Amino acid sequence: xxxxxxxxxxxxxxxxxxxxxxxxxxxxxxxxxxxxxxxxxxxxxxxxxxxxxxxxxxxxxxxxxxxxxxxxxxxxxxxxxxxxxxxxxxxxxxxxxxxxxxxxxxxxxxxxxxxxxxxxxxxxxxxxxxxxxxxxxxxxxxxxxxxxxxxxxxxxxxxxxxxxxxxxxxxxxxxxxxxxxxxxxxxxxxxxxxxxxxxxxxxxxxxxxxxxxxxxxxxxxxxxxxxxxxxxxxxxxxxxxxxxxxxxxxxxxxxxxxxxxxxxxxxxxxxxxxxxxxxxxxxxxxxxxxxxxxxxxxxxxxxxxxxxxxxxxxxxxxxxxxxxxxxxxxxxxxxxxxxxxxxxxxxxxxxxxxxxxxxxxxxxxxxxxxxxxxxxxxxxxxx
Amino acid sequence: xxxxxxxxxxxxxxxxxxxxxxxxxxxxxxxxxxxxxxxxxxxxxxxxxxxxxxxxxxxxxxxxxxxxxxxxxxxxxxxxxxxxxxxxxxxxxxxxxxxxxxxxxxxxxxxxxxxxxxxxxxxxxxxxxxxxxxxxxxxxxxxxxxxxxxxxxxxxxxxxxxxxxxxxxxxxxxxxxxxxxxxxxxxxxxxxxxxxxxxxxxxxxxxxxxxxxxxxxxxxxxxxxxxxxxxxxxxxxxxxxxxxxxxxxxxxxxxxxxxxxxxxx
Numbered sequence: 336x337x338x339x340x341x342x343x344x345x346x347x348x349x350x351x352x353x354x355x356x357x358x359x360x361x362x363x364x365x366x367x368x369x370x371x372x373x374x375x376x377x378x379x380x381x382x383x384x385x386x387x388x389x390x391x392x393x394x395x396x397x398x399x400x401x402x403x404x405x406x407x408x409x410x411x412x413x414x415x416x417x418x419x420x421x422x423x424x425x426x427x428x429x430x431x432x433x434x435x436x437x438x439x440x441x442x443x444x445x446x447x448x449x450x451x452x453x454x455x456x457x458x459x460x461x462x463x464x465x466x467x468x469x470x471x472x473x474x475x476x477x478x479x480x481x482x483x484x485x486x487x488x489x490x491x492x493x494x495x496x497x498x499x500x501x502x503x504x505x506x507x508x509x510x511x512x513x514x515x516x517x518x519x520x521x522x523x524x525x526x527x528x529x530x531x532x533x534x535x536x537x538x539x540x541x542x543x544x545x546x547x548x549x550x551x552x553x554x555x556x557x558x559x560x561x562x563x564x565x566x567x568x569x570x571x572x573x574x575x576x577x578x579x580x581x582x583x584x585x586x587x588x589x590x591x592x593x594x595x596x597x598x599x600x601x602x603x604x605x606x607x608x609x610x611x612x613x614x615x616x617x618x619x620x621x622x623x624x625x626x627x628x629x630x631x632x633x634x635x636x637x638x639x640x641x642x643x644x645x646x647x648x649x650x651x652x653x654x655x656x657x658x659x660x661x662x663x664x665x666x667x668x669x670x671x672x673x674x675x676x677x678x679x680x681x682x683x684x685x686x687x688x689x690x691x692x693x694x695x696x697x698x699x700x701x702x703x704x705x706x707x708x709x710x711x712x713x714x715x716x717x718x
Numbered sequence: 719x720x721x722x723x724x725x726x727x728x729x730x731x732x733x734x735x736x737x738x739x740x741x742x743x744x745x746x747x748x749x750x751x752x753x754x755x756x757x758x759x760x761x762x763x764x765x766x767x768x769x770x771x772x773x774x775x776x777x778x779x780x781x782x783x784x785x786x787x788x789x790x791x792x793x794x795x796x797x798x799x800x801x802x803x804x805x806x807x808x809x810x811x812x813x814x815x816x817x818x819x820x821x822x823x824x825x826x827x828x829x830x831x832x833x834x835x836x837x838x839x840x841x842x843x844x845x846x847x848x849x850x851x852x853x854x855x856x857x858x859x860x861x862x863x864x865x866x867x868x869x870x871x872x873x874x875x876x877x878x879x880x881x882x883x884x885x886x887x888x889x890x891x892x893x894x895x896x897x898x899x900x901x902x903x904x905x906x907x908x909x910x911x912x913x914x915x916x917x918x919x920x921x922x923x924x925x926x927x928x929x930x931x932x933x934x935x936x937x938x939x940x941x942x943x944x945x946x947x948x949x950x951x952x953x954x955x956x957x958x959x960x961x962x963x964x965x966x967x968x969x970x971x972x973x974x975x976x977x978x979x980x981x982x983x
Contacts, residue, residue, distance in 0.1 A: 342790060343915060346797055350910035384912025397912050407912075 338630075340406075347403055351410035354383055359415050366538030367684070370530075372421050372496050373538065381451025385411070385422055389574070390429050394445035401574075401636035405581040409632070412585020413592075416688040417538030419585065420695075421454075423578025424492040428455025430574040431501045435515065435558035435566050444499055444517065453498035457575070458488040458544050459567045465490060466701045468503075468513075468567055473546065475504040475514060480553045482516060484546040487528065492695070494542035495527045501570070502544070503563045513563030517555040524549030535687030536695075571697060572646045572705075573639060576653035579696035580632045583653075583660040586689050587625045590660065593682050594618050594667040597674075608670070617670055621663040628656040647709040654702030660689035719776040719834040719875060719894065722767040723827055724800065725851070726782045728754035728791040729844045740952050747844075754791050759839025761798070761907040762900040766869055767837045768799045768908065773871060777801050779830055783811055783822055789923055796918035797910045804830060808927040813940025816845070820853030822938055825931045827858065834875060834894035840865060840901050851899040861896045867903040 340348075362373050380386055388404050390396020404426065411419040425448065432444050432455075447453040461471045473486025484504055491500075498520050506514040518525055528543030558566050595618050598609035608614045631652040638645035664686035668675035675682050693699055730738060731753045739748045756764075767778045780795050780803035782788060792803040806826055814822060827836065836855075841848035848864070855862030867887060868880035881888045882901055928935070936942050960976070962969045977983055 342793055343919065345790070346794060346910060346915045346918075347912060349794070350797075350912065350915065354909045382911060383909055388912065397916065399912065399916075403912075 344403060344406055347399075348406050348410055350383065351385075351407045352413070354379075355411050355414035355418075359411065359418055363415050363538070363684075366415070366417055370532055370537045370540075372417070372493070372540040374496060376418065377451045377454065380418075380422070381449075386425060386451035387429075387449030389426055389433075390445050390449040391433065394433070394441055395449040396429070396445065400640035401577055402633060402640055405577060405584070405632050405636040408578060408581035409585040409588065412582045413588045414585075415538065416582050416586050416692070417536045419578075419582050420536050420539035420692075421493055421496070423574070423582060424457060425455050426578060427457045427570050427574045428497075428499065428501050431457055431515070431557065431566055431570045432517070434569060435562070436517075437554075439554070440517065440557065448499070454493055454496050455499045455501065456491055456493035456497040456544075457501045457567075457570055458491045458494075459503050459571065460488060460490045462487060462489050466698060468564065469510060471503065471505060471513070473502070473504040475506050475516060477506075477553065481550050482553060482556065484516065484518065484524070484549040484551065486546050488544040488546075489528075490531070490541060490695075491544055492539055492541055494540060494544050495530055496540045500525075500544055501557060501566070502546070503567045504546075506560055506563075510564050511561040513567070514560045515557040515563040515566035516551060517557050518544075518546070518549065518551055519555075522549055522551050525551075533691055535684075535689070535691035537687075572649055575696045576649040576702075577632070577636050577639065579692055580628075580635065580649070580652040580656045583656040583689060583692045584625075584628050584632045586660040586685050586692070587621070587628055587656065587663055589681065590663040590667045590685050591618070591621045591625050593680075593685070594621050594663075594670050597667075598670055614670060617666050621666055624659040624663050628652070628659050631655055647706055650697070650702040650705035653696060654699040654706070657689065657692040658699055661686065661693060664689045719770055719774045719871070721777045721779060721831070721833045722770055722835045722837060723779050723781055723830060723833050724760070724764045724767045724795075725823060725836065725838045725854075726760040726764065726780050726792070726795050727757045727839075727842045727844075728782070728784050728788040729757045729842055731755045732758070732843060738952075740950060754788060756791055756795055757839050757842045757844075759841065759843075759900060759902060760795075761839075762902055762904045763837035763839050763898075764795055764798055764800065765905045765907040766866075766898070766900055767835070769869075769905065770835065770871055771799065771801075776834065779804065779833075781823060781826055781830070782806065783814075783819060783826075786925065792923050793918055794910065796921045796923070797915045798908060799914055800921070802921055803923045805923055805925045806927075806931070807925055808929075810928045810935055810939050813943065814938055815943035815945035816847050816849040817853060817945070818938045818943045820850050820857060822931065822933060823850070824854050824857040825933055826926060827854070829926070829931065835877075836860075836895075836897040838897065838899045840899045848899070851897055855897040858895075858897070861892060862899070863890060863892060863896065864899045866898045866900045869898065869900075869904060 384397050387396035388399050392398045408419040429448050448455050463470045475482045475484045500518040502516045502518050524547045526545050528545040530542040598614050599607050601608045635648040635652040667682045771778050778800040780800045783806040786807045838851040852862050863879050865882040867882040870878045875894050877892050879890045962972045
């Protein structure tokens with residue numbers, strides 16, 4: 336067993352950290368104010384390699400694995416969680432295309448996504464709920480050489496910034512009645528709907544996608560007809576949960592740094608408050624959670640890189656890390672005392688951002704359902 | 719241009735300088751547990767070399783005299799876009815002063831072969847003498863322009879270099895071969911792209927010892943260094959509180975006197 340990261344991972348971390356600190360930090364204030372994803376960052380992020388991180392080299396990507404992706408997303412999130420939120424969903428679109436697309440679809444869609452010329456999203460959730468995938472009502476009907484899509488998707492990250500949407504819609508009844516489609520934002524009848532105004536992850540764009548007799552070519556079916564549930568589950572479970580966990584992990588790292596720094600600088604009773612055991616315990620608890628979460632997140636990503644089944648591990652990493660990020664942000668705010676609740680300090684943003692990660696990409700409870708099933712399986716009687 | 723050599727030095731990471739301690743007996747820095755980074759100004763020297771590579775396709779060779787554990791620092795410099803690296807590592811080199819260091823680097827430069835340009839940082843953060851670049855140029859018998867704030871490559875290898883001097887700037891034209899030492903004003907070092915990080919894994923880091931350079935050991939290392947350090951002190955840092963009392967005018971006078979007394983004005 337080897338817990339040491341390689342030279343490559345360390346350099347990826349260093350490179351991303353320098354980029355995030357120098358290029359993203361100056362943009363945070365505007366993101367917090369406007370709630371808009373800074374689209375002009377896409378080009379420099381593509382130049383660095385963030386957009387095409389997991390895309391295979393034959394489609395102009397770097398073919399780096401999920402451990403590398405987790406480290407990169409974590410480092411971006413340490414500075415500003417909204418940016419990797421958009422990027423991890425962009426990666427989900429690439430993963431779905433790469434896992435289920437035909438050669439022609441991969442050649443057409445993945446290279447521009449890798450180059451950061453276009454952005455992608457994956458749309459599963461509907462007003463009826465995201466956790467209840469089978470309850471979705473959006474429909475797709477084959478008419479001649481076109482599919483006609485009708486329905487409304489909501490809580491979609493990158494809804495208004497994406498050029499291509501990976502949409503799951505109903506083509507029949509039951510679990511085998513779902514299919515996945517590639518929808519061009521300019522397709523007739525396709526348009527982004529309402530934009531959400533969130534209190535956290537302000538710079539990540541979230542909103543609705545509306546399909547009103549939306550016409551797409553028959554060839555835009557992604558995978559087999561009836562295979563949509565598989566596309567949704569694999570994409571959400573693999574790239575979605577690990578991505579979401581990595582975003583929360585970066586928030587946790589920021590919680591630790593902000594808490595330890597403030598505790599060491601703020602003087603009360605003639606000494607830095609870190610000398611007070613109660614405060615040092617708070618920092619110790621944050622540090623311990625960070626360590627636990629880092630191990631969980633890296634393990635899940637590493638398992639993906641080893642082609643192992645890891646749906647349980649990705650669910651554990653996602654549920655635990657997002658919850659821990661929120662708890663630790665609260666602790667960090669408490670260390671700051673009254674200063675913690677002013678917009679002047681970063682810690683309040685960490686709590687707002689962490690709260691958004693909990694329900695995104697599968698709620699904490701859905702994660703527990705997955706884990707519970709795996710935990711009980713060895714003890715349950717067949718039939 | 720065909721070849722640009724960039725001298726790089728690993729130095730203790732300035733972000734953790736408050737953790738630096740000195741061995742009271744040997745009067746050397748205790749580097750254990752202190753991560754090394756590329757000397758910040760060397761990154762500007764490397765960026766200048768890479769900008770030349772971008773337009774002329776020149777080979778960029780890194781040269782560093784450092785312990786063998788400095789390889790990750792060189793790997794990072796390779797990931798910025800350099801083509802290969804030469805690490806000079808030998809116990810015989812240890813303790814070299816600036817003159818001995820310049821002699822070793824010069825011999826390595828001769829061994830690397832013909833070059834158009836040598837790029838250095840204006841000074842290193844740890845030693846801060848700023849002597850080595852000029853000494854190398856002197857040994858090689860080539861011009862050296864220090865304090866480079868801007869560099870332009872014109873046609874036929876002619877270079878126009880803006881040098882920062884105390885009173886302002888001087889614009890100089892120069893022709894290779896020459897040595898330039900860069901300030902941070904010269905450029906903005908590029909980020910390590912992920913693609914270059916992957917490519918750098920295949921780029922070679924050669925390690926040369928004095929067996930390769932064959933220098934007279936009486937001219938290198940601690941023994942061969944004419945500079946003898948008399949003492950080394952760590953500056954004590956701390957905060958002192960002083961409470962001034964009286965009317966605002968009295969306090970202002972007391973404050974002005976204190977500032978004068980401390981020698982700040």
